[in-house]
Amino acid sequence: MEIKNWSLAEIVEVYNTPLLELVYRAASVHRQHHDPNTVQISTLLSIKTGGCPEDCAYCPQAARYHTDIETNDLMTEDQVRKAAINAQAGGSSRLCMGAAWRNVKNDDEFEQVLRLVKTVNELDMEVCCTLGMLTESQAQRLAEAGLYAYNHNLDSSEEFYKEIISTRGYEDRLQTLENARKAKLTLCSGGIIGMGESVEDRCKMLKTLASLRPQPESVPINALVAVEGTPLEDQETVPIWDMIRMVATTRIVIPTTTVRLSAGRTSMSAEGQALCFMAGASSIFAGNKLLTTPNPDVHEDMELFNLLGLKPQAAFAKGEKPTAKKVELSEVEKAERIKWSRPKHKIDTNEEYKSLAKEKRSEVKL
Ligand code: SAM
Ligand code: DTB
Ligand code: SF4
Numbered sequence: 001m002e003i004k005n006w007s008l009a010e011i012v013e014v015y016n017t018p019l020l021e022l023v024y025r026a027a028s029v030h031r032q033h034h035d036p037n038t039v040q041i042s043t044l045l046s047i048k049t050g051g052c053p054e055d056c057a058y059c060p061q062a063a064r065y066h067t068d069i070e071t072n073d074l075m076t077e078d079q080v081r082k083a084a085i086n087a088q089a090g091g092s093s094r095l096c097m098g099a100a101w102r103n104v105k106n107d108d109e110f111e112q113v114l115r116l117v118k119t120v121n122e123l124d125m126e127v128c129c130t131l132g133m134l135t136e137s138q139a140q141r142l143a144e145a146g147l148y149a150y151n152h153n154l155d156s157s158e159e160f161y162k163e164i165i166s167t168r169g170y171e172d173r174l175q176t177l178e179n180a181r182k183a184k185l186t187l188c189s190g191g192i193i194g195m196g197e198s199v200e201d202r203c204k205m206l207k208t209l210a211s212l213r214p215q216p217e218s219v220p221i222n223a224l225v226a227v228e229g230t231p232l233e234d235q236e237t238v239p240i241w242d243m244i245r246m247v248a249t250t251r252i253v254i255p256t257t258t259v260r261l262s263a264g265r266t267s268m269s270a271e272g273q274a275l276c277f278m279a280g281a282s283s284i285f286a287g288n289k290l291l292t293t294p295n296p297d298v299h300e301d302m303e304l305f306n307l308l309g310l311k312p313q314a315a316f317a318k319g320e321k322p323t324a325k326k327v328e329l330s331e332v333e334k335a336e337r338i339k340w341s342r343p344k345h346k347i348d349t350n351e352e353y354k355s356l357a358k359e360k361r362s363e364v365k366l
Contacts, residue, residue: 006210006253011203015249019241023279026248029255030280039305040258040283040313042094042128043087046291047075047116048109052100054132056155057164058195060227060292061100067229069292074099074109080116084123090286090298091305093315094126096151096188098291102168103133110138114145118324121146126315128188133168133176139183146324148316150180151188153220157204160197164232177212186319187216190260193246194224194238202246210253217318218283219257221246223264225293238264240272244279251280258283258318265296270304277308 017025030036050071052061060067075083084095097116104110113131120127129142130151139150155161158170177187189212191205209216223238243264250259260283261276268276286301288294305312315321 001256003213003215006207008200008203008207011206011210011249011253012200014252015199015203015245019244022245022248023275026251026280027278029252030282033255034280034282036277037310038282038313038317039277039310040094040260040317041090041092041286041301042096042126042260042283043083043090043092043287044285044290044295045075045080045083045087045095045097045287046072046100046289047080047097047113048073048099048101049292050100052102054102054167055165057231058155058192058224058227060230062230065229065231067227074112075116077115077119081119081123084120084125087287088123088125091302091312092125092286093313093317094128094149095120096128096130096149096285098130098151099132101132104131104135104138106138110141114141117142117145117147121148121322121324124315124321126321130188133172134179136179136182139180139185143183143185143322144325146322147185148319148322149186149188149217150176151220152176152180153190153192153222154205154208155191156195156197157201158208159204160195160201164195174208177216181214186218187212187214188218188220188260189216190218190220190222190250190262192222192224192263193242194226194235194264195232196235203249206250206253215254216257218260219250219254220260220262220285221250221281222262223267225263225290227293237267240268240275243268243272244275247276247281248279260284263290263293266294270307273304274308277310283313 050061050069051063054062056062060069087095117127126148127146128149128151129147154173161170177189180187193202223243224235226233226235247259259281261281262285288297
């Protein structure tokens with residue numbers, strides 16, 4: 001398929017198309033490349049929460065803001081395995097593990113993240129990580145551990161980015177995306193609307209994302225969750241019409257990508273979300289929590305899926321499962337493993353977890 005090179009003016013024109021015409025156009029593009037009745041469900045898991053040194057103005061996890069979040073150290077394999085099984089039982093085919101880090105360091109915690117990736121990969125889920133900036137060799141190691149996707153958002157246009165983050169630059173973001181790509185990871189990169197940016201900023205971000213080759217396999221569109229204590233705490237809730245326009249424009253500009261209806265769904269009605277699906281959204285973040293803020297109840301989402309006749313997408317429907325490289329553990333790593341592993345649980349082998357997930361899945365009506 002030939003990929004169109006969009007100019008900014010063309011994207012802005014799409015964004016400003018009369019709304020119903022825009023939704024109709026996006027829905028038509030959506031049907032050329034995707035099954036409109038299948039929606040990917042991804043679950044977020046904050047594996048290391050809060051205490052971040054960065055100053056992203058929207059983020060409740062930045063240490064410098066006084067927000068009411070519970071900070072947590074890096075999770076253990078058991079904790080992550082359990083969360084993954086639960087997510088799978090609720091129809092999730094992907095687990096996205098997030099850490100409140102500026103960048104990945106070559107330390108024990110990274111070794112632990114590699115083990116977490118392997119653990120989730122073994123459950124036949126798509127594993128995604130969002131850990132901040134990353135070098136090419138770190139990306140390579142994550143890929144070898146079985147990582148499927150790397151999430152790193154551009155968040156906004158290059159110009160507006162400077163207004164919301166001063167502790168790193170747009171170029172750093174693009175470099176990390178390139179590093180992840182070199183390791184053959186799929187890319188998940190999108191942004192946030194409702195931070196005070198203009199329509200032009202939103203469209204510029206889409207232009208940058210669309211100009212990447214290959215284009216990102218998924219584009220999360222977040223509506224700002226204005227968290228008390230952050231500099232953006234007083235921002236007004238994003239109008240649903242803006243969300244529909246942004247989703248539709250993303251669908252038209254990057255036709256083959258998975259457009260993910262991300263943060264902000266608790267403020268959206270079922271009808272508003274339905275229009276987003278109509279406009280080309282093909283994925284959601286599910287689970288009662290995003291990273292630190294609330295998300296719609298899982299049962300509410302299932303009701304919505306049933307009502308609209310939507311089916312959850314199977315894992316690896318759009319790409320091959322990565323094979324985790326078998327790694328012989330060094331004595332140091334063996335010792336680390338013992339240090340990190342928690343006391344034995346009632347269920348402690350993958351096989352048992354897998355059959356439990358199967359059982360749980362058959363109980364859950366999707
Ligand atoms: N620390 C890593 C980084 O910044 O790349 C990964 C975690 S960070 C929380 C992941 C993404 O969450 C951000 O890039 C941003 O797009 C999104 N995000 C964070 N806080 C948000 C908020 N209050 N509302 C909407 N999206 C938010
Ligand atoms: C993305 O684009 N949105 C997710 C995920 N990628 C990492 C994060 C949303 C976070 C919302 C605020 C919070 O819960 O802390
Ligand atoms: Fe840190 Fe990521 Fe939050 Fe920025 S968005 S403060 S880098 S956790």
